[in-house]
Amino acid sequence: MEATETKMIPIYIMGKRYEVPEGLTIMKAMEYAGYQYIRGCGCRGGICGACGTIYRKPGDYKIYSALACQTAAEPDMYLTQLPFFPANHVPSNYAELEGVPEDIYKLYPELFRCVACNACSKICPMDVPVMDVIAYIKRGDIEKAAFEAFDCIQCGLCTSRCFAEAPQFHIMQLARRIYGGKLAPKAKHNAEAAQAVREGKFDAMLNQLMSMSTEEIKKEYIEREIEPETAGDDWKPKDAKWLIEEFLR
Ligand code: SF4
Ligand code: SF4
Ligand code: FES
Numbered sequence: 592m593e594a595t596e597t598k599m600i601p602i603y604i605m606g607k608r609y610e611v612p613e614g615l616t617i618m619k620a621m622e623y624a625g626y627q628y629i630r631g632c633g634c635r636g637g638i639c640g641a642c643g644t645i646y647r648k649p650g651d652y653k654i655y656s657a658l659a660c661q662t663a664a665e666p667d668m669y670l671t672q673l674p675f676f677p678a679n680h681v682p683s684n685y686a687e688l689e690g691v692p693e694d695i696y697k698l699y700p701e702l703f704r705c706v707a708c709n710a711c712s713k714i715c716p717m718d719v720p721v722m723d724v725i726a727y728i729k730r731g732d733i734e735k736a737a738f739e740a741f742d743c744i745q746c747g748l749c750t751s752r753c754f755a756e757a758p759q760f761h762i763m764q765l766a767r768r769i770y771g772g773k774l775a776p777k778a779k780h781n782a783e784a785a786q787a788v789r790e791g792k793f794d795a796m797l798n799q800l801m802s803m804s805t806e807e808i809k810k811e812y813i814e815r816e817i818e819p820e821t822a823g824d825d826w827k828p829k830d831a832k833w834l835i836e837e838f839l840r
Contacts, residue, residue: 600666617659631674637661640744646670656714676747678758690773692731699762704755711749717742721749721759737770783835
C-alpha cells in the first residue's frame with residue numbers, strides 16, 4: 592500500500608512563515624514549527640484559558656480568536672498567541688462583601704464606562720455574551736450575570752478589546768463568586784455532608800485508608816464500584832453506608 596503524503600500548509604506565527612502538516616491544532620502546529628510551551632499552555636483541553644490566540648486571514652478585515660489547543664491551523668492564517676492580558680484585579684475581603692451589586696460597583700467603577708460596542712462578546716472563544724453580562728451587572732442582576740458568564744475560562748481576550756478598559760473577566764468572576772457564595776440557595780446535600788464530616792461519620796473509613804499500604808489502596812481503588820455510564824439519576828451504589836441522608840431518600 593502506498594504511504595499517504597502529509598499535506599503541508601503555510602501559516603504565519605508572529606509574522607514568520609512556517610510549513611506545518613495540515614490538520615494540526617494551532618498549538619501542535621506551533622510546536623511543530625519549533626516553539627516550546629513554557630507559558631500559554633495548560634490543560635490542552637479547552638478548559639484553562641491559557642492559550643488565547645488571535646489571528647487574521649488574508650483578504651479578510653476581521654480579527655478572529657481561538658483557543659490554540661482547540662482550533663485547527665488553517666492555510667495562510669496570521670496568528671499570535673495572547674495568553675495573558677494585563678487586567679486590573681482589585682483585591683477585596685470577600686467576607687466583608689454584602690452580596691449586593693454595589694460590592695462590584697465600588698471595586699470596578701470602570702464597568703460604567705462600557706460603550707456597548709460588543710467587541711468583547713465578538714472575540715470571546717467561549718461565546719460568552721460579555722457585553723450583556725456587563726449590562727446585567729449594571730442593572731443589578733447578579734444571578735443572570737453569573738449564569739450567563741458560566742463558560743468564561745479567564746483567557747482575557749475580551750479585556751484586550753475593551754474601549755472602557757474594563758477587566759470584564761475579573762468583574763464577571765466576582766459576580767459568579769457573589770452569586771455562588773452569598774445569593775444562591777444553599778445546597779442541602781452539601782450542608783448534610785459537612786455535618787456528617789463534623790460528626791465523624793467518615794473517621795473510621797479514613798483511618799482504615801490511612802493504615803493501608805499503597806498496594807492495598809490501589810487494589811481497593813481498582814475494585815471499587817463504578818457508576819455505569821448509562822446510570823440514571825436514581826442510581827445508588829450497592830454499599831450505601833457512606834451516603835448521606837439526602838441521597839438515600
Ligand atoms: S469572557 Fe473574556 S476571559 Fe472569559 S472566555 Fe470569553 S474572552 Fe475569555
Ligand atoms: S468591549 Fe468593553 S466597552 Fe465594549 S461592550 Fe465590552 S465591556 Fe463594553
Ligand atoms: S491549553 Fe488550556 S485552554 Fe488551551
